[in-house]
Amino acid sequence: SQTIHQWPATLVQPVGSPLSLECTVEGTSNPNLYWYRQAAGRGLQLLFYSVGIGQISSEVPQNLSASRPQDRQFILSSKKLLLSDSGFYLCAWSQGAYGYGYTFGSGTRLTVV
Amino acid sequence: QKEVEQNSGPLSVPEGAIASLNCTYSDRGSQSFFWYRQYSGKSPELIMSIYSNGDKEDGRFTAQLNKASQYVSLLIRDSQPSDSATYLCAVEQGGSEKLVFGKGTKLTVNP
Numbered sequence: 656s657q658t659i660h661q662w663p664a665t666l667v668q669p670v671g672s673p674l675s676l677e678c679t680v681e682g683t684s685n686p687n688l689y690w691y692r693q694a695a696g697r698g699l700q701l702l703f704y705s706v707g708i709g710q711i712s713s714e715v716p717q718n719l720s721a722s723r724p725q726d727r728q729f730i731l732s733s734k735k736l737l738l739s740d741s742g743f744y745l746c747a748w749s750q751g752a753y754g755y756g757y758t759f760g761s762g763t764r765l766t767v768v
Numbered sequence: 769q770k771e772v773e774q775n776s777g778p779l780s781v782p783e784g785a786i787a788s789l790n791c792t793y794s795d796r797g798s799q800s801f802f803w804y805r806q807y808s809g810k811s812p813e814l815i816m817s818i819y820s821n822g823d824k825e826d827g828r829f830t831a832q833l834n835k836a837s838q839y840v841s842l843l844i845r846d847s848q849p850s851d852s853a854t855y856l857c858a859v860e861q862g863g864s865e866k867l868v869f870g871k872g873t874k875l876t877v878n879p
Contacts, residue, residue: 687865698871745811749865754800754819756858757867759811
């Protein structure tokens with residue numbers, strides 16, 4: 656069966672510090688991968704998605720970047736965090752075919768102080 | 769801009785009642801629709817999917833789809849306090865498998 660791992664679960668970082676969040680998927684190959692952010696009281700905002708190694712699409716311009724160095728690994732990064740980067744970050748994967756929906760990781764709660 | 773609209777709630781129902789959650793979407797090309805449940809502080813969990821007009825039942829949950837009206841709903845029968853969560857409607861964009869999420873409806877089931 657497929658599983659998705661996301662870490663760390665919580666993170667408190669000072670403004671201006673770098674960020675690296677990692678997500679890995681097991682039990683499948685060539686998944687579509689997604690990074691979402693959910694700010695307090697708000698909906699899910701798609702940040703990045705990837706359909707293959709090295710292929711990254713950005714949905715919104717921001718202080719973040721994403722990379723996919725391996726088939727089942729997706730990394731969200733920032734060189735300098737802003738207060739507005741605080742939120743609940745969720746990684747998700749899908750089969751890459753219509754009708755299957757997404758499976759989410761357990762999420763990382765980031766607080767920038 | 770593809771949109772998915774949900775009443776933000778909160779929706780409060782007594783234990784044992786039917787909870788009705790509604791969702792409308794703007795993309796007429798959408799073919800796949802999903803309901804996610806998100807407990808406070810946790811990640812969303814897929815609970816129902818529906819692709820054809822009509823009803824789809826799974827235990828206490830029934831999803832309803834009306835593509836002509838661009839309307840999706842989720843009924844929860846015999847609501848339990850453990851059903852208290854935020855329910856997210858997600859719609860697959862026509863021509864892609866990207867999902868657009870609504871902002872969610874917070875449901876509280878009172879014992």
